[in-house]
Amino acid sequence: MENFCVNCDCKLTAFNENYPLWNKSEARLCSKCQKKADFFLSWVYSQESALDFYNNSKQNLVEAGFSPHGISYLENYCRFVDDAKLAKDNARNEENLTDITKASPSPENKVAKILTITARAIFILGFVVGFFMLSDSLRLAFSYWVGAFICGIFFIGIAEIIKLFQKISDK
Numbered sequence: 001m002e003n004f005c006v007n008c009d010c011k012l013t014a015f016n017e018n019y020p021l022w023n024k025s026e027a028r029l030c031s032k033c034q035k036k037a038d039f040f041l042s043w044v045y046s047q048e049s050a051l052d053f054y055n056n057s058k059q060n061l062v063e064a065g066f067s068p069h070g071i072s073y074l075e076n077y078c079r080f081v082d083d084a085k086l087a088k089d090n091a092r093n094e095e096n097l098t099d100i101t102k103a104s105p106s107p108e109n110k111v112a113k114i115l116t117i118t119a120r121a122i123f124i125l126g127f128v129v130g131f132f133m134l135s136d137s138l139r140l141a142f143s144y145w146v147g148a149f150i151c152g153i154f155f156i157g158i159a160e161i162i163k164l165f166q167k168i169s170d171k
């Protein structure tokens with residue numbers, strides 16, 4: 001496939017070909033026109049808005065010998081730069097947003113946590129003690145197991161209520 005410089009229409013060969021200035025662009029400048037453009041493009045990234053730069057420097061580009069086609073190519077390049085800057089800013093803003101949501105997670109209620117741990121301890125302790133009572137009396141073992149179960153459930157219930165209230169107060 002033959003390529004031509006978008007500015008001077010000269011045929012592009014391996015010796016004077018330049019890569020497209022931006023993604024998804026097939027149009028390219030010859031190395032000679034690229035050299036002319038570089039003088040202007042070196043400013044583009046330092047500008048707040050690349051299109052502002054293009055609008056202010058259009059006359060300079062004409063004086064530098066850029067064809068209308070070559071100038072529109074550079075205009076598109078400026079648009080691309082602005083879009084890239086915008087995308088970068090958006091990505092940064094989104095990052096900040098996720099940082100904010102990450103920075104303030106609803107802290108797990110300490111009391112609820114202690115109650116849950118206590119309930120687990122009661123379950124385990126009740127089961128183990130009941131197990132040792134098993135050799136003495138089945139009835140005694142059962143009463144330990146049932147007692148530990150009811151007591152543990154009671155603690156878990158209170159913990160759940162506290163978590164629920166925490167959730168409501170967080171909203």
Ligand SMILES: [Zn+2]
Pocket residue numbers: 005006007008009010029030031032033034
């Ligand atoms: Zn050229």
